[in-house]
Amino acid sequence: MNPKILQTQNVTVSFDGFKALNNLNFSMDVGELRVVIGPNGAGKTTFIDVITGKVKPTEGKVIFKGKNIRSFQEHEIIRMGIGRKFQTPRIYLNLTASENLELSANRNKNIFSTLFVTSKKTDKYKIQGLLETIGLTSKANIKSAFLSHGEKQRLEIGMLVAQSPDLLLVDEPVAGLTDEETYNVAQLLLMLAESHSILVIEHDMEFVREIARKVTVLHEGSVLCEGNIEEVQNDPRVIEVYLGQQNNN
Amino acid sequence: MLQISNLNVYYGESHILRDVDLSVPEGQMVCLIGRNGVGKTTLMKTIMGLLKPRSGTINFSETIINSKSPDQRAKMGIGYVPQGREIIPRLTVKENLLLGLEARKNRVRNPDIPESIFRLFPVLKTMLSRMGGDLSGGQQQQLAIARTLMGKPQLLVLDEPTEGIQPSIILEIEAAVRNIVETTGISVLLVEQHLHFVRQADYYYAMQKGGIVASGLTSELSQDVIQRFLAV
Amino acid sequence: MLASFLDVLFNGISTGSVLLIAALGLAIIFGLMGVINMAHGELMMLGAYTTFIVQNVCKELGGIWFESYIFFAIVTAFLLTAVFGLILEKGIIRYLYGRPLETLLATWGVSLILKQFVRSVNWVLFIGISLFCLLFFGGLWILNSRFNSHFNFIRFRSWVIGLLFSLSLAVSFTTANFFSQTYKLSVNQPWFGAQNVDVTAPTWLQEGLNFSELNIPVWLKEDWGLGTLYFPYTRIFIIFLTIVCVTGIYLFLQRSRWGLRIRAVTQNRDMSACLGIPTETVDGITFALGSGLAGIAGAAISLLGSVGPNTGQNYIIDTFMVVVVGGVGNFLGSIIAALGIGTANFLIASGTLTFLFAPIPPLVDFFKFFSTTSMAKVMVFGLIITFLQWKPTGIFAQKGRNVEL
Amino acid sequence: MKLKGGKSILIEVGLVIAIALVLIFIMPVILSDFRLNLLGRFLSLAIVALGIDLIWGYTGLLSLGHGIFFGLGGYAIAMHLKLQVPEGELPDFMGLYGVTELPEFWEPFHSFRFAAIATFLIPTVFAGLLGYLVFRNRIRGVYFSILTQAATIVFFNFFNGQQKLFNGTNGLIDFTTLFKLKVSEYSTQYIFYNLTIVFLVLTYFLCRWLTSGRFGRVLIAIRDDESRVRFSGYNPTDFKVLVFAVSGAIAGIAGAFYTLQSGSVSPKTMEIAFSIEMVIWVAVGGRGTLVGAILGTLLVNYARTFFSEQFAEFWLFFQGALFLIVVTVLPDGVIGWLRSEGIELIKKKRKVSTYPALEESEVQGD
């Protein structure tokens, strides 16, 4: 059996009494590609927030690579090998697409190596390749403030890939992308899954079907059910709270 | 209802929209499709008055509104749900909703939030006193739609309204929008990636590289067109 | 004991209420609109000068007019500074929304100009400036309304503006020069001059509430020592004025729809416009309101301090501190912060703390070192920094996911 | 803009050195002593402006308290100069306030080396400390600005109130010698002038190096979205503290050179107005462009000298108007304006293509 890369034990997050996460127990193996779905407000994004240290759990603990991350700051957690894409694209608007990528690709993120170590040739090729993958080669050198919403989404996915952490947390990667792009992103994630652990959150069920091996459904801050895509899709509780009656298709 | 002709829009020196012609007839639902970055949002913003066209006219219910400010356009009855939600983060959900009333022509006494809104988006009811910015992404999107509906617009401009919303609610939104169009006779201009929703519209326009390249009835929207303009 | 407690309480509240009334306008302009208004102090100065003028007019009328001039002064000061604020907003600030740090620089320029303005304003200058504004802004307005949609105009806009600017400057300069040559002293004499001007409180405000002459039981006076208390009427007046203003503002922002609009516009201007909020009107009203409050504050402090070109500039830091410590955009916070800072300042500077800590000698020395007015400021700043270590975003911090964005 | 490619670096270095040489050799010939001294002082002010541009233009930290660091640097060197008295004597002002023994902390300033190091080390330490306390708590934006502003008041009150230690309001004035050279002598001043230019050039390249390359990009990223930077794995607090400390050091050096050339340092440098003015120089020149900082400083200061000489009574009007115009009409400062409009006039209009593939695909007949 694979060792666990990520585990949460009885994690509760409450905001002024409202429990966004409620006694959540979750675990993920090394190298696993896991999809998390669930109704709006189920706590998916909060879950990622907890893992990356943006939100401290009110109770319970999050264990990454065997370490409780509670006492670490955000950037330290990231340096332990977690990367994240935000739900709405967050990129550095005054940098160009390639600079954005370069910033994430940088391995050593303390001050001194940032100052004194120059980037390697191989990094440059890697970034070129990435730009190609996310379809932004032609816009690589304009300020990323001038990108459209979908392009920003893709750029942020690219940044995550450039960072290449052990665990990728991907929050709604294909929202606002065209079907074709959705397909590309799916392929990209599948390819990455060969060497990384990935946690994906998405509402686009086409996409979920495409990549999913194991799906976890969150509801009101705790796991509603877990299983492969067929099981989940046909679970009446999931249909009730999440999928709805897909009458035609 | 809405008639756009020969519209050219620039961001600084870069030419984004090129000679766009588009019209939304009264009581109809029109959908705009196109790949990422072709200028859909730009067109929506221009209709709303957030961007100034360099040439061309925008005609809304028989008046040319080129020189009108966004708030005047809102008061004339254009309701806008922007891409990226644009919730006012440090106002409560209730306050966000009440802002929707600003677009009404006559002042509303004793403002209240109609039940119909909550029927469509039940979560909002439980969160009235929460800060708008604290909501989850999908909840914010629902709030954005609800807020615009509060204003009882005549033309609803929706920019990817279903982004980040759970499947069951998407279905409800689709049904609701369809229902609104049919019962109240307002017009809708929709930008959407979900084909399912696109097919609810009466008419479609396909956009590529800043220009309209195809249009027609959605019932005739063939796989071929989709292939050409939505995929490479 | 009771007496000294009451004394400290009163002095703390009165110091705090001066701070608060000065900070109110800023809490709106900075707290709600996000404009760092460095000219706030000068707006207060305008209010103070208005008081001076109203006082002089009322002095002419004499009697009851003079005794009640302060009320007219407050109203006039409010209106006048509000109008000025409106002009400021329409002329400058509105180009700078969303760039708070730039507003700081622009308003700093405004404050320099205002200071110099009251020093040297005379008829010549008045005529010159009015003419210039008329020509320049009038011209601009015509240009804008005629050629706005012309693509070429947008491109050469800065050139045209530059040309217009120099032309108007030249015309108004020559005209002013002509006047000053022809009419000499009568137009050249400054209205106010660089000196302070004298604002004397109406007689009923000049003295104070003397507890020893008050009709209260003797035991209260003697055993409890209340007889030593003496509360200046001006201070009491300002406390009341502050309460009135705070309540007024509270009602305006919470009970009228404007509060909601203002908050919406400052948080997301474009979207608010799309919702049908007339953003420009909202901006104008808000800025005018904030400025008007500064005017009231100016009228109030003219009862305590000097009225001169530098009136108000001493308040600017303290008022910003009040707003920051209270939590930006939070009224209750500002109130508590003002009272807190006021009381702390009084306690430290007056050396009351040295008495309180009399049993602990090292602390006495420590507090003694800080018990001058200048050093008290140093200590209060230290306290504020310490406080912010604990609550980085003020007493009532904004919470939730959105704060970082 | 970016230090890219060996060739453009060489051109830039060459250009900078050429300008420096002009300043060193040509200016003294053209300008009178008084004007040259003025230029020297403005150039030392340009050094602070560079530091401010570093933190404001690139990192988005608007410090309204750089006067503190400027002043600290000035005081450090001035203390050394005031100690140029015969053995056993005290700096002249101390006698007036009945000080009979040199205060402890003055002692080390007997050594020039110590004083020289102190000119930037003391400001660095203070800036670092203040920065650490503030940034650690993620205090940002206007909060930071207002805190720095309040800090100036504290320092001002302190230096202003301590007559016995620093001669209070008067400040340290009336320097006699440095290395046996008479400070007020023209030849000595010329040395200071040249040193100022050397340090200006060095500071320019330091800032240039910091702001180009990866470090600079992290700074810009911090300006854009600080909390996002954390999720890219960088610790913005470290970066900000470092940059703030560096810019404090730069201000300290500038203060020292200014003091040498102006012949005094006083708590006035720690008044709020002065710190705000520094920011304005950068704004006028164009923030985020190092050249702009230098240009803006010279421009504003010369304008001020000019106006105050020509219209002694009204120059505040002009100064105020200048700020207003710059901020409203030239939001990107002079350099920004030159880039957008000026270049357009000279060169042909730059073409920005939005849909790079458009032209080809039209050929293909999509």
Place this chain on the structure above:
Amino acid sequence: NDSPASTENPSESTTDSSTTETSNGQTIKVGILHSLSGTMAISERSVVDAEKLAIKEINANGGVLGKQIEAILEDGASNWDTFREKANKLIDQDKVAVVFGCWTSASRKNVKPVFENKDHMLWYPVQYEGQECSQNIFYTGAAPNQQIEPAVDWLLKNKGKEFFLVGSDYVFPKTANQIIKAQLEANGGKTVGEDYLPLGNIEVTPIISKIKQALPNGGVIFNTLNGDSNVAFFKQLKGAGITPDKYPTMSVSIAEEEVKAIGVKYLKGHYAAWNYFQTVDTPANKKFVEAFKKEYGSDRVTNDPMEAAYIGVYLWKQAVEKAETTDLEKVRAAAYGQTLEAPEGKVIMNSNHHLSKVVRIGEVRDDGLFEIINETPTAVDPVPWNQFVTSTKGFACDWSDPTKGGKYKTT
């Protein structure tokens, strides 16, 4: 600062310039260097007015050495640095024959090295804290023994022994209070407290609390506050029920102009010590006040620093005429012993660069002017180095005698 630092060949260049530049032309250029903007503009602008008036009068009467005086006005902007820069400019660029200027001690201290290094000449018109005697400065205001010390003596004799000292956080008040404390100790008075306000601060509640605590049954307040704080102080004193009958306040920075700005109501019955009041009854004063009002408006008042500035210009003119040149060294030598029937009475320029002056105590009356209630029978000779303060006790200054100079031991 025993002697000016540069003595190698000081007058060479300046002499040259002042003879070539200023004598060849039709005019003699003089510099006026005061704050026209900033905090100090309040006080300094009227001094400028007085100086301009003197120059205008002199020009109307034929000028100096047959030439008109041309005044070059520079703004020190209440900023010491600017003062120094402008002093340099006036001397180097404009090559003026003399500079009239400064108000605050800090500005004077800052330009002093400039005038000394360039061996130029400044006429300084304001009463000040003393402890200075520069060869390049003429002080036409009072030294402490011509204002503060007599005021303290008078208070001790007539008003009480317990003193509370209030001042601005600034050189003059601090030095003055040092002298007062020493004097009180020597003459049987008592300092019960002191406090300093940052310049411009108006929150005086803590100070008033302290005064009430230190002097519960009344006593003397000695006030060296500067500028704006005075207004706040007196307004709030009255509000707090602290009135001159129990708490007489002696001020040394409040003159007719300030009374006007503070409001007579608040000041009536308080005291001030000066050499000149507008109410001084001399023919010269009558003329001065009349001329001033005619020039600047009938609502204007005159005060001590204005008068000192005004006579400064006249004294300089007399010295130039005696020397028959604007050569600085000769003018300096000619200045010693100059007398003038000034508005304040007869003044004599001593060889220590200060004037002998009559000292007066005034009480604010209803019309905002001062009732002179005490005045020395003869002019008091200036003592720049204070004799109460131990570190300067026994020192004096005499520039007419090269062996003595700026600070020599008398005993």
